[in-house]
Amino acid sequence: MRPGGLALLPVFGALALLVACATSRPDEGAPDERVPADYDALVEAFNERAEQIESIWAPAIVDVEFTEEDGGTNWEQGNGRFQFRQPDSLSLNVGKLGTNWFWVGCNADLYWIFDLREDQQILYFGRNAANGRLAATRLGWPVVPRELVVLAGNSPIPDAATLRERGMTGVAWSRPLKERVFLEWRRNSVRTTRFVLEDDTMLPIRVVLFNDAGDPVVRAELSNHDNLPTRGAGGDPPDIARRYVIRNLETGDEVRIRLDTGLRGDKRISDKVFDLEALAETLGITRVVDLDAPAEATP
Numbered sequence: 001m002r003p004g005g006l007a008l009l010p011v012f013g014a015l016a017l018l019v020a021c022a023t024s025r026p027d028e029g030a031p032d033e034r035v036p037a038d039y040d041a042l043v044e045a046f047n048e049r050a051e052q053i054e055s056i057w058a059p060a061i062v063d064v065e066f067t068e069e070d071g072g073t074n075w076e077q078g079n080g081r082f083q084f085r086q087p088d089s090l091s092l093n094v095g096k097l098g099t100n101w102f103w104v105g106c107n108a109d110l111y112w113i114f115d116l117r118e119d120q121q122i123l124y125f126g127r128n129a130a131n132g133r134l135a136a137t138r139l140g141w142p143v144v145p146r147e148l149v150v151l152a153g154n155s156p157i158p159d160a161a162t163l164r165e166r167g168m169t170g171v172a173w174s175r176p177l178k179e180r181v182f183l184e185w186r187r188n189s190v191r192t193t194r195f196v197l198e199d200d201t202m203l204p205i206r207v208v209l210f211n212d213a214g215d216p217v218v219r220a221e222l223s224n225h226d227n228l229p230t231r232g233a234g235g236d237p238p239d240i241a242r243r244y245v246i247r248n249l250e251t252g253d254e255v256r257i258r259l260d261t262g263l264r265g266d267k268r269i270s271d272k273v274f275d276l277e278a279l280a281e282t283l284g285i286t287r288v289v290d291l292d293a294p295a296e297a298t299p
Helices: 003-022 040-052 130-138 145-151 161-164 275-284
Strands: 055-067 075-084 088-094 099-104 110-115 122-127 169-175 180-187 190-198 204-210 216-227 239-248 256-260 287-290
Touching: 003 110, 040 161, 040 169, 040 180, 055 088, 075 099, 088 145, 099 275, 110 145, 110 275, 122 130, 122 275, 130 145, 145 204, 145 216, 145 239, 161 169, 169 204
Parallel strands: 122 287
Antiparallel strands: 055 075, 055 256, 075 088, 088 099, 099 110, 110 122, 169 180, 180 190, 190 204, 204 216, 216 239, 239 256
């Protein structure tokens, strides 16, 4: 049985009855109505898988479509390494033939994007506590790196009590005919984040971010789930998505990440790739842009 199976038996027992009722209706075209679900029960099942993931290391193929500072669009494709460490550290470098074009990442406090293309050598950085949506729009990228951690769906999800401490609420529902369950975070009744999961495996297949008005602004599609080899004694390894398609719904900017052969969850990852100062020193930056500072104040 996959991780989360035991915890979900009561939940899916109820869902099975709902499906049976739905399929026995004389009107087969009846809408696939939302069925309220227990948020904490679904979070517990989701986290059984996520808590087995300590780190992820994989060669990656990355496509980025983004808006340049002059308003034009650009597209780059390259190879790199995807490196993740729980709960909030990420590193992804993109380039070709041993030369890095971009190096993005984040840790508990900061996120960054190094633009290392010819004649660039620019470091863009911001603070996790600030408004990442504004920074992404200013930067012309689909998302800022700290949002990639949420959109990848590999970190544990906070329970209802933890959300309340953050001034938020969590709600959940299912759509039995679609075989999907939904977890959503809200602030002052306005949705901020939604996770769409397969109802039998609890694997994430879509994550959506919303703006302050509750409108969707970023959508991540997750697919090609596969085992992540991990440390530990016995049991089935957790599954993760190997393909991520992340799109800014307002600008059309998009990043596509495919984790290639060599995916590992037991490889030692250097602390340096999550250290902004160490990376900046190694990469020889000539210009620094603080994305939280007013644009006119940026040197």
